[in-house]
Amino acid sequence: xxxxxxxxxxxxxxxxxxxxxxxxxVFHDHGEAFARRGHQVTECLFDQKVxxxxxxxxxxxxxxxxxxxVPGKLRTFWERVRRTGQIKKATSAQVCISHLEGADYLNLxxxxxxxxxxxxHNSKRHDPNIRGAVGWLRRTILxxxxxxxxDKIVCVSRDLRQExxxxxxxxxxxxxxxxxxxDVEGIARKSREALPPAxxxxxxxxxxxxxxxxxxxxxxxxxxxxxxxxxxxRGQTATRLVLLGDGPVRPQLLARCRELGLRAWQxxxxxxxxxxxxxxxxxxxxxxxxxxxxxxxSLLPSLTEGFPMALCExxxxxxxxxxxDCPTGPREILAPQTPASQxxxxxxxxxxxxxxxxLTPGPGLPAAVSVWADSLSTLLADPELRRRYVAxxxxxxxxxxxxxxxxxxxxxx
Numbered sequence: 001x002x003x004x005x006x007x008x009x010x011x012x013x014x015x016x017x018x019x020x021x022x023x024x025x026v027f028h029d030h031g032e033a034f035a036r037r038g039h040q041v042t043e044c045l046f047d048q049k050v051x052x053x054x055x056x057x058x059x060x061x062x063x064x065x066x067x068x069x070v071p072g073k074l075r076t077f078w079e080r081v082r083r084t085g086q087i088k089k090a091t092s093a094q095v096c097i098s099h100l101e102g103a104d105y106l107n108l109x110x111x112x113x114x115x116x117x118x119x120x121h122n123s124k125r126h127d128p129n130i131r132g133a134v135g136w137l138r139r140t141i142l143x144x145x146x147x148x149x150x151d152k153i154v155c156v157s158r159d160l161r162q163e164x165x166x167x168x169x170x171x172x173x174x175x176x177x178x179x180x181x182x183d184v185e186g187i188a189r190k191s192r193e194a195l196p197p198a199x200x201x202x203x204x205x206x207x208x209x210x211x212x213x214x215x216x217x218x219x220x221x222x223x224x225x226x227x228x229x230x231x232x233x234r235g236q237t238a239t240r241l242v243l244l245g246d247g248p249v250r251p252q253l254l255a256r257c258r259e260l261g262l263r264a265w266q267x268x269x270x271x272x273x274x275x276x277x278x279x280x281x282x283x284x285x286x287x288x289x290x291x292x293x294x295x296x297x298s299l300l301p302s303l304t305e306g307f308p309m310a311l312c313e314x315x316x317x318x319x320x321x322x323x324x325d326c327p328t329g330p331r332e333i334l335a336p337q338t339p340a341s342q343x344x345x346x347x348x349x350x351x352x353x354x355x356x357x358x359l360t361p362g363p364g365l366p367a368a369v370s371v372w373a374d375s376l377s378t379l380l381a382d383p384e385l386r387r388r389y390v391a392x393x394x395x396x397x398x399x400x401x402x403x404x405x406x407x408x409x410x411x412x413x
Contacts, residue, residue, distance in 0.1 A: 008038045009413055012093035012114075014084065014103045016046045018053050020245075020284055021214065022309045023121040026156070026180050027099045028053035030119075033181070033406050039413075042091045046080065046102075060087055077105075085110035095413055101138070108146045117412060118147065120155045121306040125163050126327050128218060128303070144168040152412050154178050156307035159328035159340045176412065179332075180307050181405035184397055187316040191293035198273040203294035206275055207239045207380050210295035210319075212288050212310045213302075215247030220301040220324070222249065222256055223359035223369070228278065229260040230373040239380065242280045242295065244288050250281065293317040297379055297386070301359050305329045312400055315352070315393035320386045322354040322376060330355060333396065347375040352396040353389060354379065 011034055015027045027043075032055070035041045041057040048061045062083045067076045084106040088096060097117045098107035104118045124130065130139055147153060147168055153175045155161040161177045164170050194200070202208065209228070213219045221243055228241045243253070257264040257279050265277040285291065292298060298314035300323035307329040314321050315333075323330040325344035332340070335350035348355040356375060357368050379385060 007410075008040070009094045010040045010042075010092050011413075012042050012044055012088060012091055012096040013057075013099070014044045014096060014107055015099040016102050017050060018045060019050050020052045022306070023099050024053060025309065026119070026121065028055060029181065029183075030097070030409070031055055031057050033402060034409075037406060037410070042087075042093070044084070044087055058091075060091075062087070081106050081109045085112065088112060088114055101143075104150075105142065105146060108149045111149060115151045115413070116149070118150050118153045120153060120160055120164065123160065123163060123304050123306065123327055125167055126304040139167075150174065152176065154409075154412060156180050157329045157332050159332060160306060162340060163328070176408075178405060178408045178412070179400055180309060180312070181402045182309075182312050182316055182397060182400050183402060184316045184400075187289050187313060188318075190287050191289040191317045193287055193290045195290055195294070196273075198275075199291075200294075202240065202242075202273075202275045202280070203291075207236070207296045208242055208294070209239060209297050209299055209376070210242045210244065210291060210314075211299045211301060212244040212292060212313070213300075214245050215243065215249045215253065217249060218303050219245075219247075219249075220303045220359055220361075222253060223361065223365065224299060224301050225253065225256050225260055225262060225279070226365070226369045227359075227372045227376070229262060230369055231376065232262075232278070234373065234377065236377065236380070240275075240278060240280065242282060242291065244282050244285055244291060246281075246283045253279075253281070289313065289317050292319055295319050297322055297376065300324060300330060302326050303358060303360070308333070311353075312397055315397040318390045318394050320353065320379065320389035321393060322356060322372075322379065324358045325355040326358050336396075347371060352392045 013027060013031050018024050031041050031043050035057055043055055043057050043059050045061045062080050064076055064079045064083055093114045095115045096107050097119055098104045099119045107116050147170060155177050156179060158177045161175050164175050165172055211221055211224060215221055224241060231239050254264055262278040264279045266281040292314050298319045298321045300308055300311050302324055304326055305328060311321055311323055311333055325331055334353040334355055344355040344357055354375060356372055359368050
């Protein structure tokens with residue numbers, strides 16, 4: 001007679017959607033990792049309109065369409081809560097792990113005998129989308145009250161954990177930190193794939209600054225354009241900026257390029273790719289690593305993060321990184337021995353990368369732009385410094401290997 005392994009669980013993973021986002025990518029990676037470790041995994045979405053990350057696990061959806069107006073939205077919400085409970089019962093879920101706030105509410109309000117775990121990816125204190133009356137309701141009523149009902153809350157960075165404790169008064173024993181993991185060997189393998197010849201020429205013949213991520217307000221790519229313009233003004237006209245990803249801010253970025261006199265290339269214009277543009281909009285790439293690995297310096301200009309995957313992926317690609325010291329994640333990654341309360345007011349040449357003041361929009365932006373331009377000039381002009389940071393970055397990213405991180409998740413299960 002074979003005795004079932006009690007350490008293997010029936011796990012339901014819940015998230016609103018599987019579009020091209022960092023949290024969605026983590027959701028997908030966790031699903032694969034749990035399955036490889038012998039757990040029975042079902043992935044549940046609000047709907048299946050877009051599946052950016054296909055899965056080998058069972059995939060179900062709530063199939064409760066959104067309705068307009070306040071009464072319609074309330075009806076949709078409660079039907080989704082009910083449907084989540086039904087799926088938990090149908091899958092005999094022993095553990096339900098939700099990713100992103102909307103899924104957290106459904107997980108908590110449908111709670112039964114299963115263990116309810118929330119995975120927190122983003123700042124609740126600094127998120128610019130939590131605003132107005134609804135934002136006040138979320139931040140002061142819904143999250144503080146409902147999050148108390150979770151069996152465990154997993155934050156992807158140490159600073160997010162402290163933020164939840166300070167903001168919502170949650171019991172410290174209920175909230176833990178487990179960083180995201182990265183397949184360093186897989187990233188390295190993909191980074192060696194060739195680029196089209198014209199793109200290879202750009203990276204081989206020009207200093208290239210690269211930023212990877214959704215083109216959204218919180219990612220703050222707009223602030224990189226005056227940094228590039230300042231570098232050019234100082235005579236570094238060969239330096240190029242490559243933006244990987246797409247999003248709602250692209251039209252503003254293109255308009256700002258025109259204002260600053262920066263020549264922008266995007267495939268939609270029908271112009272041949274060449275090395276004589278200043279800014280390149282390469283859109284979403286299924287393999288961003290082959291671009292990251294060829295960059296001179298990888299940049300993270302974000303106003304807020306959770307645990308920035310693009311930063312660690314650059315480090316895994318053996319590229320020196322320069323990051324805004326924004327909440328939360330960059331300091332934990334690049335200067336882990338420093339206190340979470342510390343923020344860079346000047347360039348901080350940290351152990352594993354360069355931390356810089358946040359490029360906050362407003363009257364202080366020109367001063368921050370000058371600091372970034374000074375620091376990047378130094379980094380671009382010093383190959384030995386870049387080599388040292390490459391070695392240190394690759395050393396640091398080993399701390400986020402899958403086995404090490406998944407052992408921590410097993411303890412939570």
